Amino acid sequence: MQNIQSYVQEHKDRFINELIELLKIPSVSADTAYKDDVIKTAEEIKKSLVNAGCSAVEICETPGYPIVYGEKIIDKNLPTVLVYGHYDVQPADPIDLWDSPPFEPIIKNTDIHPEGAIFARGACDDKGQMYMHVKALEIMTQTDQLPCNIKFMIEGEEEVGSKSLGWFVERNQEKLANDVILISDTGMIAKDVPSITTGLRGLSYVEVEITGPNRDLHSGLYGGAVANPINILTKMIASLHDENNHITIPGFYDKVEDLSTEERAEMAKAPFSLEDYKKALDINAVYGEEGYTTNERNAIRPTLDVNGIWGGYTGEGAKTVIASKAYAKISMRLVPNQDWQEITELFKKHFESIAPKAVTVKVTPHHGGQGYVTPIDNIGYKAASKAYQDTFGKTPIPQRSGGSIPIVSLFEKELKSKTILMGFGLDSDAIHSPNEHFGVWNYLKGIETIPLFYKYFTELSK
DSSP: OOSSSHHHOOOOOOHHHHHHHHHTTTOBBGGGGGGHHHHHHHHHHHHHHHHOOOSSSEEEOOOSSSSEEEEEOOOOTEEEEEEEEOOBBBOOGGGGOSOOOTTOOOOOOSSSSSTTTSSTTTTTTHHHHHHHHHHHHHHHHHHOOOEEEEEEESSSSSTOOTTTTHHHHHHOOTOOSSSEEEEEEEOOTTTTTTTEEEEOOEEEEEEEEEEEESOOHHHHHHHHHTTOOOHHHHHHHHHBEEEBBBBSTTTTTOOOOOOOOHHHHHHTTTTTHHHHHHHHHHOOSOOOOTTOOHHHHHSOOOOEEEEEEEESSSSOOOOOOOOEEEEEEEEEEEEOOOOHHHHHHHHHHHHHSSSOSSSEEEEEEEEEEOOOOOOOHHHHHHHHHHHHHHHSSOOEEEESSSSTHHHHHHHHHHHHOOOOEEBBGGGGGGSSSTTTTTHHHHHHHHHHHHHHHHHHHHHTTT
């Protein structure tokens, strides 16, 4: 492919400004107050796909937020790549921890990104990375170098569990037929160390509710005589890990794959500085399951974490009450072979069993998904590897991620396709956190690299 770099350089200011305009729209799918903004974002994605060169684009209604579908079919005898991404974003809370307003994008220089990074909610997850593919299509169509067919499926519910995606995929298998699925919703090891994500953890997400007395009580009149749901909830949560940070739910580890010594040794070859890791997070020590390294704990081992906990009075000043109820949201990251529905049921059964009779327990499953591993000997992985080699000048490292993209296993089940995860973000980009950002260099490097995937995938498919 010729002139990709020159095209990116010539149009880079426009590429950046277009992304900034997209980031200004607060497409928070978890909060119905932003419903109109989510729908507006879908409409903007449709316009962008049309402008980039798709010959057919439509906004497809679902039981939830719409899915934007686009395609450019040049020859039905050529391979077809399906690009998946999402246009919804996480809530920006807590707002007061942002250095700049989350939906007023700003470019600032950082130590890691001296050439600048775009700070805004969704900058990296996933608007910035999704939009790289839109601009890559533009390059290939404008320079007449699109080597194969391309389809886009951009959804608006990823951050709330992709509730409508399965419904849509099941009803549109012919429309979505493809030879490989391409996603950029992951990261790479470092700016100078490209990597391709080959494994994702699954997810089980639940909410628990502990109920004690039928109303909030005076803590002086009733304290010590009536069960305090907050006290009990914290004890129950604490009991979910033992002294070695091993999860205590019976049967939780029954299907966990134990990687061989050789596989763990290969993982250890990835560049990693424990001191830099601690410094970046401003912590004095790491913490986790005994017997595993930091990179193993957050990639090949399952976890259980409390994502939120509340109850009683949390306002200004004092209010001496024993709350009637206490709540927590809990996520479990799972490894391949662990079935998320089975784990959810194991959690529910165990959590109910450890509650004292003085309270009642309600466990509400929210969403989940299976883990995924992609082989590195298929042509999709090989095409991605060659693309990175061309633009980074080095072979990317295969890497398992601690994150979850539950729809990847759904795609393989329903569409019979392998997924290639070409991420260009960094761990330091603060996705899901205040001050989320995406390096300008990473954004443009992704736009430069992605067209080469199509080139090599088409060549290897012959």
